């Protein structure tokens with residue numbers, strides 16, 4: 001994985017000192033809260049429901065054991081012994097003190113981490129495929145491209161006061177494991193007919209209040225123009241994105257209002273101009289970055305394992321993924337124990353995951369946008385030992401991509417923007433399905449819950465989505481069906497009137513039962529929904 | 544109005560800037576003020592005549608002026624480029640990178656804080672409108 | 685009644701206006717009535733509170749209870765982590781919140 005050189009380290013260290021100074025000026029009253037807010041947000045520090053919340057960047061979801069240990073230490077030293085992994089592959093701490101925030105950032109900088117641009121109207125942390133560098137189906141490892149863009153977007157002088165936040169995802173496979181087309185810019189590394197690598201640009205996707213799937217605005221940008229093309233996309237947005245209405249300020253609205261064709265024309269014009277400006281790093285820089293993502297020394301070994309323990313066999317079937325090297329798999333550590341808080345991990349659990357990464361996965365971990373952790377490169381021979389340690393620590397839930405593997409945003413338990421709580425709904429659903437035994441029969445069923453229209457819980461993209469709303473001061477939940485964030489991307493549709501907290505749990509079971517009744521062989525929930533449409537579900541829910 | 548902080552040695556223009564619309568109409572002024580909604584590219588045919596371009600920031604969060612500045616510098620404008628309005632001390636370093644070389648903030652900037660902010664960044668990641676050498680260029684020098 | 689609430693600038697802790705000071709315990713809160721805005725402005729300027737605002741509340745069982753669930757969660761802590769709330773040992777607190 002990428003390691004800082006003296007330049008990167010100097011930048012992160014400078015940022016810590018800048019923030020220390022800004023926080024001091026705020027505490028001394030030299031900055032008002034209005035002036036301080038954008039500054040602290042650009043360092044990931046929010047004022048949340050209970051306290052300050054700090055979001056730490058985990059670039060493209062990749063981290064090593066020392067970094068995970070440091071995250072655990074921070075949880076103990078500055079927070080209340082835990083952290084929350086988010087749908088943007090970051091981690092959030094919920095109980096941070098402003099007077100200690102700079103020290104925390106300084107601890108992070110010691111392990112080459114930071115909170116730079118994890119909030120604010122700027123280019124946010126860049127996300128990617130959590131199986132990058134391990135997946136059997138990828139063209140190349142997308143992370144060097146993500147790192148190139150991370151550096152380009154860090155402290156960007158022109159794009160730090162955009163109309164609204166800006167999220168970029170980079171993938172390099174037919175399979176989309178990063179919700180690429182639901183980002184402001186989605187980049188897919190592809191090959192043209194001549195076999196040369198380049199990038200397809202999808203611009204103007206997003207969830208939130210007005211969900212949109214990004215159209216492809218250019219099928220092939222040569223790799224030595226990636227930064228220049230991105231700069232062109234951003235400049236058109238910075239100049240013409242709407243600033244009159246916060247809810248219409250994302251790039252998706254600009255692309256929608258101009259039309260993809262006109263937006264593309266403007267980008268191409270800007271691109272032609274910017275190509276004369278010499279802003280593109282040389283290809284040698286990309287080659288330098290690639291060296292950091294070279295394969296670890298995989299070794300040959302057994303390709304099968306003793307499956308006589310049924311619990312172990314179930315975990316292997318559900319939570320391990322085919323690897324490009326056939327004596328290895330990627331193993332998913334579920335942060336979704338039955339009745340647990342999706343994405344939360346205690347400091348002890350983080351320490352354990354860090355140790356296991358060191359022992360079994362070439363010291364590497366990944367954060368998934370589904371709020372789980374991946375050990376990307378595990379020898380098949382090591383699986384029994386790994387599973388035993390996970391199981392013992394309550395981290396062995398065998399539920400990847402099942403109805404118990406629920407994405408839930410923090411919701412009204414932590415978030416000041418929330419309309420309703422998300423976590424208790426997730427807890428009740430996972431308890432319900434583990435008790436009724438339907439999880440296995442349901443197979444792949446992605447359930448996603450957001451506590452408000454901002455859609456941090458990706459409810460539009462859930463096979464089943466749940467959106468919390470405020471109905472005259474009472475929590476209420478809308479049900480959506482048919483969304484997907486994967487390569488078969490789609491936006492879910494609302495079934496009808498909302499439900500109470502217990503009502504929504506029943507409604508999810510009702511929808512699941514319609515699928516179990518109607519499915520044909522081999523169909524997933526989403527496939528059945530697409531074949532039969534929403535009506536049979538409505539009938540069962542409201543009929 | 545607070546004082547003007549200049550990073551150039553020539554004599555400042557001593558008369559007020561006109562709006563982009565009236566500049567394009569009458570066209571003998573040498574100082575113009577660009578508002579966030581103005582298209583800075585409209586000035587490109589007239590750059591030789593301009594000695595001062597003020598870019599107004601009515602609110603610090605409206606970042607269109609950063610692009611206006613770069614557009615003008617990329618087009619070869621080398622007269623004074625002044626950021627005017629709600630310009631905060633933590634923004635000045637970024638503005639300088641976009642090509643601004645003078646500042647007229649609504650609220651006086653504390654000189655020590657400004658000095659610290661300008662000395663803050665040991666390196667830069669991007670090539671922009673200033674002369675700083677980006678990190679990628681140093682790596683492959 | 686109207687309660688005045690905000691966060692402590694240094695620690696971020698949720699605080700309530702007691703009539704002369706700020707307390708993390710909502711039981712200490714008083715009705716700020718129509719002086720809420722004026723107190724908020726003064727206290728914020730003195731940095732004794734950050735981002736203050738007034739919330740509607742009622743008096744129930746002799747103590748103030750905000751009308752909106754969001755403020756009740758703010759007052760005590762996350763409903764999903766009773767151990768981290770201000771009343772970890774009080775079995776009735778959940779009922780008070782929800």
Ligand code: SF4
Nearest residue numbers: 409415418451452456
């Ligand atoms: S979706 Fe809404 S409630 Fe949930 S974390 Fe995002 S802003 Fe908060």
